[in-house]
Amino acid sequence: MGSEISKSSLTNDIIDDYVELTYLTKVEIIQIYKKFRSINETEVDNDIQYRIRFSSVQEVFPELKHNPFSDRLCSVFSSKKDNHFSFEDLLDLYSVFSKTCPDKVKAAWAFQVYDFNEDMQICKEDISEAITRLAKHRDRRKVLDDDEIDHISNVLLNEMDLQHTGSIGQLEFQHAIGKMSDFPYSFTLNV
Incomplete structure (x- = not known):
């Protein structure tokens, strides 16, 4: 050592x-x-x-x-x-963030990361914030305009909000993430 x-x-x-x-x-x-x-x-x-x-x-x-x-x-x-x-x-x-971490564990932590207002729900504003952060150029300029972000947020919320409450709970989030085959690879950091 x-x-x-x-x-x-x-x-x-x-x-x-x-x-x-x-x-x-x-x-x-x-x-x-x-x-x-x-x-x-x-x-x-x-x-x-x-x-x-x-x-x-x-x-x-x-x-x-x-x-x-x-x-x-x-x-x-x-x-x-x-x-x-x-x-x-x-x-x-x-x-x-390791490659060997089980998907359910990753999803539980990802839920907390994406719950920007920390209310134990992922709402439309949380989704919009995640999209905005992901869709910025390196120089911090927005790639998508507000209408595009709003549309994408609505589509994602409608797809993931199985109980039609207007927000996504942790179990709904884990269910949706479980259907995304790329999620485990995108939620990874190499040491």
Whole structure:
């Protein structure tokens, strides 16, 4: 494993525990740890639960920085809801986004990410926000106009809202996601 790991608070027993508790391999856990530790080696070596500002985490994990849902990922996966991540918060995120994570687990977490107003329902406004974020150019210009976003949001809501309540509950969302063969691949981050 190298001297970097041996001086730290991440022991082989802890790594083994993380392998049991996540959908990550030992190698993936060590890679994540090395990157996380590089942000503040002294503090992380002294306390594996040390929390680091999410903006600093994003600098070391560019796939988070450039994700159109990065603020939601922070909100959902920050265990203390404080805009900071611990190593375990980061493991939770990468575990959910791993290729080996079951689709139902991914769908449950995706529901939280897409529930922008955090009311335990995905409403038309949540869908519109997701579409807007996905349909922006790299220079942040909108690709779709408001009428197009409104139309797509209505179509998606009508297809997914099985109980005709005007919003989508978690079970409806999981049901709809289960029919999308590309979902598991699009909800994946490589370590």
